[in-house]
Amino acid sequence: MKTIKNVFINFKKYSFLMKQLIIRDFKVKYKRSVLGVLWSILYPLMVMSVMALVFSNMFKFSMEGVNYLVYLMSGLIIWNYFSEATNNSLTAVVGNFSLINKVYIPKYIFPIAKCLFAGINFLFTLIPFFLIVLLSGNSAEGTKCAINIYYLLIPVIFLGALMFTIGIGYFLSTVTVFLRDVLYIWGIVLTMLNYFTPIFYSLTILPVWLQRIFRLNPLYIYINSLREIVIFGNRPTALYILAGLGIGFVTMIIGMIIFRKKQDKFVYYI
Amino acid sequence: MIRINNVSMKFNLGVEKDNSLKQMFIKILSFWKRKKKKKDYFWALKDVSLDIKKGEVVGIVGTNGAGKSTLLKVVSGVYKPTEGSVEVNGKISPMIELGAGFDGELTARENIYLNGAILGYSKEFIDERFEDIVEFSELRDFLDVPVKNFSSGMTAKLAFSISTIVDPEILIVDEILSVGDIKFQEKSKHKMMSMIEGGTTVLYVSHSLESIEKLCTKVIWLDHGKVKMIGDSEKVCGAYYKEIMGREKKRGKKE
Known part of the structure; x- marks a missing residue:
């Protein structure tokens, strides 16, 4: 109980540092670029346009009665967030070693700062995303998306995804300290996961037994909940939303426990 | 204010560690050949105990690699001691790097x-x-x-x-008074003095025995991670100076 209280006190005390670290990441990222922070919106928009072009025109992926563009985008924004946040978390501890070795700072701040940084970038991508939701589609084909009351559930989905990513981020930043190979291995894992997550295809094209396995992918849960609301205007079942939250929470706690157990050994390994 | 109880600090030597699969593999292979494992760690601090009261200005002397900076880092919380414990009451301002x-x-x-x-x-x-x-x-x-x-x-x-x-209530200083130009050095020395006079507890590492003698009320002499001598600043500094210069002389005679 006391440690939990301490964590909260520390969290308050160091929230300013966290803010500074995130601001630093932003400033350094867009240093000397003419468009600056605008890239946070433009970059994903352009990458998504390329993907949309490739999958809907070249490979002719399409789904009956479904706004494929929104389908693709909703998968991509969550995927891109996950991929950016975990990639940044890999070096969250290793990359800040010059600090960790010299000044006392609670180390758990670094992975969270990286995930929040990616999270803010993610919020920027929501602007083009919702523009596409509103502007795309064709009412004659029934692919027009409408804003509905269930949009209120979207932040809950994102919260689940954020916690899930923070958990993975903690785990990755810890393992990287002891085993630098993870830097490369994670790239391979991400590529694999990218194809195993139904981002540009629908689960239904897979055999049933494979569908069952794929449904267990937490990223799919978040993406699918978002799609249910945005594309189909359905309310995802409470159980489904709770599952997303629960998985996120448990992952975060496990990641934190691993990080906490190992953090005193970091200084020996860098 | 600061209580250091039997603190020991063990470090792995060398840059190459088992933090890649390749290294692990090599290690397993060499184990097979029953190669004798090299001793690849050393004790940067060994059984150091120290009590610092509020308002004391404590100097730390010792040759390079004696464990001075390690001790400061243990006190400021950067390192967790391998053995022993450190209790600190009060806000620390570390000026290590x-x-x-x-x-x-x-x-x-x-x-x-x-x-x-x-x-x-x-x-x-x-x-x-x-x-x-x-x-x-x-x-x-x-x-x-x-x-x-x-x-x-x-x-x-x-x-x-x-x-x-x-x-700060506790100031940890690692050889930083020689910063900037002459004017700034004077200014920083003044700043330091006024902090000390204000009742701040200070842990001070320096190679300048002159400034240590001037500033400190108590001096610890670290040698290969162990406390060699502790006490009145003049006495310890004198003994330290004699020993170091004595070593030099002996070496000089041999050559």
């Missing part, structure tokens, strides 16, 4: 906030003391220049100004 938190891409202004946050200051506090920091650092004209374009002296001046703006 000045400017450790600087980001070269950011301007001096931005770095003041970043580095202040790293030292645990709040935003309000930095806002309030911003002018003082700028004034002390003598870098007003360079506030919006990225720190990577600063000379090393300028960087050090900025860092010193940020870390001394607080009135």
Whole structure:
């Protein structure tokens, strides 16, 4: 109980540092670029346009009665967030070693700062995303998306995804300290996961037994909940939303426990 | 104020560690061949105990690699001791490596906030003391220049100004009074003296026996991680000087 209280006190005390670290990441990222922070919106928009072009025109992926563009985008924004946040978390501890070795700072701040940084970038991508939701589609084909009351559930989905990513981020930043190979291995894992997550295809094209396995992918849960609301205007079942939250929470706690157990050994390994 | 109980600190030697699969594989292979394992660790600190009371100014002397900086890092919480424990009551301001938190891409202004946050200051506090920091650092004209374009002296001046703006209860200093030009050195010495007179507890590492003798009430002599002598500053400094110069003389005779 006391440690939990301490964590909260520390969290308050160091929230300013966290803010500074995130601001630093932003400033350094867009240093000397003419468009600056605008890239946070433009970059994903352009990458998504390329993907949309490739999958809907070249490979002719399409789904009956479904706004494929929104389908693709909703998968991509969550995927891109996950991929950016975990990639940044890999070096969250290793990359800040010059600090960790010299000044006392609670180390758990670094992975969270990286995930929040990616999270803010993610919020920027929501602007083009919702523009596409509103502007795309064709009412004659029934692919027009409408804003509905269930949009209120979207932040809950994102919260689940954020916690899930923070958990993975903690785990990755810890393992990287002891085993630098993870830097490369994670790239391979991400590529694999990218194809195993139904981002540009629908689960239904897979055999049933494979569908069952794929449904267990937490990223799919978040993406699918978002799609249910945005594309189909359905309310995802409470159980489904709770599952997303629960998985996120448990992952975060496990990641934190691993990080906490190992953090005193970091200084020996860098 | 600070209580160090039988602290030992073990380090692995060398840069190459088992932090890649290749290394692990090699290790397994060499185990097969029953190669004798080399001793690849050493004790940077061995069974160090020390009590520091409020307001005391404690100097630490010793040759390079004697464990002085390690001891400071253990006290400031950067390292967790392998054995033993450290109790600290009071807010610490560590001045171990000045400017450790600087980001070269950011301007001096931005770095003041970043580095202040790293030292645990709040935003309000930095806002309030911003002018003082700028004034002390003598870098007003360079506030919006990225720190990577600063000379090393300028960087050090900025860092010193940020870390001394607080009135800490415990000040940990690792050989930083020789920062900047002569004028700034004088200024930083004054600043230091006024902090000491204000009742701050100080842990001070320096190779300048003169300044240690002048500032400190108590001196510890570390040798290969062990406490060799502890006590009155004049006595310890004298003994330390004699031993070191004695070693030199002996070596001189041999050659």
